[in-house]
Amino acid sequence: MDIQLLTLILFAGAVCAGLLGALTGLGGGVIVIPLLTLGLGFDMRYAVGTALITSIATSSGAATAYIREGITNIRIGMFLEIATTLGAVCGAMVAIYLPTGFIAVIYGVVLVFSAAMIVRKKNADGNVAAPDSPLAKRLKLNGTYPTANGTVSYKVRKVMGGFSMMGLAGILSGILGIGSGALKVLAMDTVMKIPFKVSTTTSNFMVGVTAAASAVIYLQRGYIDPGLALPVIPGVLTGAFFGSKILMKANVKILRIIFAILICFLSIQMIYNGITGRI
Template sequence: MYSILLLVISVFGGFLGALLGLGGGVIVVSALTLFFGVDIRYAIAASLISIIATSSGAAASFLKDHLTNLRLAVLLEVGTVFGAIAGFFISSYIQSKWLFFLFGGFLLFSAISMLKKKGDSRAEVNHPWSEKLNLGGKFNNEVGELVHYHVANVPLGLFVMFFAGIFSALLGIGSGIFKVMAMDGAMKIPMKISSATSNFMIGVTATASAGAYLMKGDIRPEIACPVSLGIIIGSFVGARVMPKMPADKIRKIFVVVLVAVAIQMVMKGFKA
């Protein structure tokens, strides 16, 4: 019964993860710690494995729909991988209750930032680095219109991605929230491109962290296996639904998920 319930929650987490570019870690970590009483470090380790599964399940569909910006993803991964390695070393010196507070505070900050924003940001011109590396692109929106977009503030995006990698290792969320915010806000890339590109990137970031947690013995197969299976199923469905949804709806779902989970995690921190 335990495994079946965990599987169902993971399917839901994978669906939201693919839809929003979060990796499903937000749902998985919260469910494991709040409902199943799993130690947050084991939950983070299982979440990192599930994030790799989410990325694998959604990436193929998004690539087929030309929503993933591969050039941009490869560039930004330089910052996230170094951040993930730094986050692993930092995690050994932080108590569990502070991880809850950090997780909750980060999510609340993200929700407020996203709530203030209306519609897609669109860069009017490419940053010089974007121009040289040909980072701009095009995609078909939900009504089939061809949309061209530019990429702004590339150095700022790389800087933010370093901290996204740190959050990935500390919180086991794949740092998808941070990545979507960076691309959507700082780099002014359309929400759908940000979500799809984040889905592609989180697998690489999580892999860098998961190997370290495996060496520490924090990955429990009885937790990671049903979670990964559910995440793969959910992410496949979410990747099919996302291209057909308006960007504003995706943003609203994003904010609701963040606020609900943030409140729960802060409360858990007080009880720890």
């Protein structure tokens, strides 16, 4: 394919990834991996490397908006980062020995799960009446966040349960090149009972760090190619910028359902192509 045309196609894809990231909290891998493998027929390994770059760009782009609001719980994020970075390193080490078709199938399964996470019911308030977790207290994980009706405080439960799930999220992120934001939110939301506003922004903070941990390895293996990174970095940030504008105006609920259906369709394609050995 002609290099200018490829740059244009990837730029358009990256803008979509940035938009999706801003509207749903999903990392960029959801768009970039299917585009490169199913759409353009590229090697799965280039797709993984490019997706990692997309995830970091989405995370850093969105984080600049979130931190100002003061909702991110840096302590929760930092503590759980131990699990996700260790997982990401293991995942990236193991990934060389896995056939690309197998990686495509795992990716498809994670996609279905991410689609379900977009439209799920959210844990809005957290669990204020939850019993104290001694470990959460010792680690100073309990916190507060501002709302229109004043400051709300929350307590963190099942710290070790959340920690081990973050390890799994890290492994998947290392193998697939995605941020596995959906798994991270699930761990914080369902297991640790952290309120939605805090879990989303903290997960976003962690996605960038986890993806950077794997990217360090993938860069040295040559999975990250400048020809593919070139349109992706400006594209994602353009998309994220307009996404955050739309987020304030549009009916996001309908958008989320459309995205969820699209993602399910992509995941079936990935699984089918992975099993039949076409990826």
